[in-house]
Amino acid sequence: MEGEPTLRLRIFDLNCWAIRYLSKRRRERVRLIGDTLRREGFDLVLLQEVWSEQDYSDLKVKLAGCYPFSHYFRSGVIGSGLCVFSRFPILDTFLYQYSLNGYPYMLQHGDWFCGKEPGSRAGVTAPLLSLSLQLHAEYCRDKDAYLPHRLVQAWELAQFIRHTSKAADVVLLGGDLNMHPEDVGIRLLRGWTGLRDAFAEATHFEGCKNGCTLVPDNCFTDKSELLPFPLGIRIDYILYKAISSFTVKCEELKTTTGRAPGTDIPFSDHEAVMATLHIQRQGQPAGTTLGTADPALADVVTEARTEVGVGLQAARRQRYSSGRMAVLALLLLLLQATAALGTLAGLGTEQPFPKLSFCLLAFLALGVLVLATGLHLFHTMEVKMLHGTEDQMWMVLRALQERP
Amino acid sequence: MEGEPTLRLRIFDLNCWAIRYLSKRRRERVRLIGDTLRREGFDLVLLQEVWSEQDYSDLKVKLAGCYPFSHYFRSGVIGSGLCVFSRFPILDTFLYQYSLNGYPYMLQHGDWFCGKEPGSRAGVTAPLLSLSLQLHAEYCRDKDAYLPHRLVQAWELAQFIRHTSKAADVVLLGGDLNMHPEDVGIRLLRGWTGLRDAFAEATHFEGCKNGCTLVPDNCFTDKSELLPFPLGIRIDYILYKAISSFTVKCEELKTTTGRAPGTDIPFSDHEAVMATLHIQRQGQPAGTTLGTADPALADVVTEARTEVGVGLQAARRQRYSSGRMAVLALLLLLLQATAALGTLAGLGTEQPFPKLSFCLLAFLALGVLVLATGLHLFHTMEVKMLHGTEDQMWMVLRALQERP
Secondary structure (H helix, E strand, C coil): CCCCCEEEEEEEEEEEEECCCCCCCHHHHHHHHHHHHHHHCCCEEEEEEECCHHHHHHHHHHHCCCCCEEEECCCCCCCCCCEEEECCCCCCCECCCCCCCCCCCCCCCCHHHHHHHHHCCECCECCEEEEEEECCCCCCCCCCCCHHHHHHHHHHHHHHHHHHHHHCCEEEEEEECCCCCCCHHHHHHHHHHCCEEHHHHCCEEECCHHHCCECCCCCCCCHHHHCCCCCCECCEEEEEEECCCEEEEEEEEEECCCCCCCCCCCCCCCCCEEEEEEEEECCCCCCCCCCCCCHHHHHHHHHHHHHHHHHHHHHHHHHHHHHHHHHHHHHHHHHHHHHHHHHHCCCCCCCCCCHHHHHHHHHHHHHHHHHHHHHHHHHHHHHHHHHHHHHHHHHHHHHHHHCC | CCCCCEEEEEEEEEEEEECCCCCCCHHHHHHHHHHHHHHHCCCEEEEEEECCHHHHHHHHHHHCCCCCEEEECCCCCCCCCCEEEECCCCCCCECCCCCCCCCCCCCCCCHHHHHHHHHCCECCECCEEEEEEECCCCCCCCCCCCHHHHHHHHHHHHHHHHHHHHHCCEEEEEEECCCCCCCHHHHHHHHHHCCEEHHHHCCEEECCHHHCCECCCCCCCCHHHHCCCCCCECCEEEEEEECCCEEEEEEEEEECCCCCCCCCCCCCCCCCEEEEEEEEECCCCCCCCCCCCCHHHHHHHHHHHHHHHHHHHHHHHHHHHHHHHHHHHHHHHHHHHHHHHHHHCCCCCCCCCCHHHHHHHHHHHHHHHHHHHHHHHHHHHHHHHHHHHHHHHHHHHHHHHHCC
């Protein structure tokens, strides 16, 4: 970037919804995404939910000409789903793993398996720090059990950006944050890092109303999810900020509008977000740009800390009940062992010993013991992580309040 | 640090071996550590294996006068065991979680439970970036199954330091790295970050021969572990480097020698490491100090990549065999289900149905299925992470080779 007076950077971000066997018309859509990317020639492409490494390899082969550099973030049980294609060399990559990402036993939500280790990765191309990522999904807005987890993730992401961004000139974040623009997690992330929202800053906007990326016009979206939001919701973002002696302006932001340009099917169940940024070197260093120090930030951190505290209470309750369940199962097993020993010692021989039901009960108790112990360990970790995040937030709040 | 011509920084590092119910004379030793720290008045104290939060709280109360700032890294099932006491304000903390840390089913080794989430945390006090940490233990040097995991950790640690250190003036790392000075993991960490070893650089050294921190003179060390190394081994380190316009020199390094000064018992089964550093601001920025670019570094990364590759092969084999076991258990269950259905349908009624053994077998098959599936998922994650690290190392090797 050195020496150039202005760099025009075109970025493409999309949650591809490319789950093998589950996503509708996956192969066709991946082919369509590849064709469009090759035709449009962006500078940087951030994709999420490319769950199959085969799809990534196909895209890589197709895009080798115009995006010579690419990286797929390998991890987790299924894979991370995250990949980056770039016209500029990718100098280095670095992975960050959130400490909390849902519950392993919520199989139908799946974030733990495909998200915990992988969905949380950040691709770093210095001096441009670019992050492609996905936060924990929201499954029920009214009774959102994952809110504390998502807040911990937003906090860890903000901390990660604060601590790694000094090595970059510009920070770019594109991804499916699974949060509405006014949600506390987004406010926390933006407030604590100083990242700016390309949609809000864009000089020129073209696309779905309010920049929505989950819209009823898209034939793949889950219509019931959008019932309370007839215009759609905005959960995919491109955020950016300049470090040191640079300025970044968002010239244009576009979203697709329910279908891919020139076709009758969409790229995915999410709309693609495309930004054109102008990056310019300034005369003098702009000084620190880490977050804003206004009282509003303290309010946001306080609000987030309260939510994390609510999650901590719930996690403590779950830890307690799983622990109690484990103890009860253990007691039952001990009781059974006593009864079996009694029978072996010849007590109560006048009655026939019910072997089958005894056996079934013992296995049931053993199963409950194993499960409840596993849950207890899991919720213990959850309590520690939530408590640790609460501590960190408190430390930051103290520092914010001490500042003049 | 700004404006001061020279800062003399005294650092204390110790693996405290304070495991509740298991460590010998724990309370007495923690009291002794607290008394010594209060008397000596270091600037920064990095402790590992403080497994009980109560011990931390006791130390905090005792040390509040001379170390007003402290932090305990809460996480994992048991806790992280890591804490920091500081004479200077701790501005911010940041946690990093290794992607691999042993096997959950190796209960006797325990790293997964107390290490995975927690042992891997880094305490950051900017502009001094200080890290207190512990890598995966080595249980058998000749046949070290954890070497690939420890290498992944060393690599992630090096990447973490490279990406976060730009925000600091000086990086300090103290901890039990569980590696001998000439091991590939240490060479990788030092080569890739440019960190310098306080023991090798110290103008004045006082302590155990060769700077050993596990010595036979210590009454708590496991003597059988030290049989091949009659002089002891050095696995606890203080590493440092200066960023930008600073220089750091190690004036003095000390270790305890089998017992705490002025007493007849040691602080722990490890020796404490104490360094005195001189930090000075230079006239002009020293430029980038990230790693060394010499051919030796490429050799070290290649060596590490080979070891990670060996681990990847092993993980693939384990994934395959656990998968095969799960399939076999599933087949057995299906066979049983067919037999049960056959009996229900009235086939083979001339023979009595062996209910009890049938039931036992079904539960056995179910248990094997659950266990083998769990193992398969775990080893799948392991494969992904090792593969991802191999990829990253390859990317770095390519960049190293392309450099003039």
